Amino acid sequence: MGNGKLIKNVLTHMKRTGNFVGTAPALGEQSSHRNESDLSKEKEYSRVLKYSSYDPSLTKEDFVRLIPHVRFSDAREPHPLAEFDVWKVRDPRYFQFRDSYHLIFKDFNMLNNYRKSVRLSRIDGLRAVFSVRDKSVKPEDSIAAYVSNLLAAFDSSESYFRALKHCRFVKPDANKSLEQMAEELANAEKKSLLIWNIPPTLRACDVLEKFWFYDIKHWFKLYWDPHTGRNLSFLAFNSELDCTRFRQNFHGAYFSESEECKLLVEALK
Missing domain, CATH: 3.30.70.330 (RRM (RNA recognition motif) domain)
Structure with a gap:
């Protein structure tokens, strides 16, 4: 097989599956090397992946593009592994960036599939290393406090210091998604x-x-x-x-x- 044809076949494979030749198989074809006890232990974790970074400018698109299929495929429809929310972690009291991002998935299986898919990917030239948060970590709680305090601060200093007194008792609205909370914040953050x-x-x-x-x-x-x-x-x-x-x-x-x-x-x- 000539070099030109070989390269063409490799590129076709990458566009079709989103995977490098010789690396992880496409989603749905993956074989697990972990035994059932290891998997059951991991399912004790939450549906949140943490990514540590000093870069405060990352967006969901940066994390979506870690998925090999998205980078190399010509498909325009959203990839199923891209169904997650990204929250830039900020201190709920002083609003400063805490050098990390939370990727919040619907369930553990989606989290695990994404993590396997991107394990060879890089952000800004560095290997993208994620950690799975313990199930006791509920990002919605700190997000709800941040939303409440920031909106209060944008209203007035009096509203902010009054909100701080009730910060520990703020609970997320079960009827609001993270996307809806982000939309609420957009005007104040900008x-x-x-x-x-x-x-x-x-x-x-x-x-x-x-x-x-x-x-x-x-x-x-x-x-x-x-x-x-x-x-x-x-x-x-x-x-x-x-x-x-x-x-x-x-x-x-x-x-x-x-x-x-x-x-x-x-x-x-």
């Missing part, structure tokens, strides 16, 4: 920023006066250390465009010439 190192002596009116040319809704401190002066604040905008412009203009800049620390600005979306 118009909100987290900022480190605003001078600690400033009041809200001072900040609004300093940045009067941006359409700012309100500003308040989420965290502050009176000994070091370090503080984290929340800045809400009426305009998504102004929110984007503010981050582009002030991330890594000094608040004033007399300040020693640069502003660190993080977008939520």
Whole structure:
């Protein structure tokens, strides 16, 4: 067989099955090398995969493209292994990215099939390594707290600190999917920023006066250390465009010439 024909056959195989020649067989043809006791132990886990990363910009599409069939196949319909939700894990109180993503599946079997399929795949040149969360970990609980607190913070500082008092008692709405909760958050996340190192002596009116040319809704401190002066604040905008412009203009800049620390600005979306 000539080299050209061999290469053509390999590419055809990849497009048809989504698998490299000599690697894992296509979904439905996989054979398990684990005994029944190993499998039953794994079924004690939840339906959540955790992916650790310092990159806060990953989306569901990045995880879908790990599936070999999606990368190489010409098929346009959604692949069955892509039926999962992706949640960027954030602290429910201070809203900061916790360097991890949760992939939430309908059941353990779908999780396991996805994990087997992508075990040779890479993100940003690195092997995509996932861990299965214990069944006691319920991402919906922390997500519900994050949703409640962020929406309250976007409303006002008073609403935020009032919501914190009830944070432990917030339970997810059984009638809402993760996708619906994400849609609820979309407006607030697109118009909100987290900022480190605003001078600690400033009041809200001072900040609004300093940045009067941006359409700012309100500003308040989420965290502050009176000994070091370090503080984290929340800045809400009426305009998504102004929110984007503010981050582009002030991330890594000094608040004033007399300040020693640069502003660190993080977008939520």
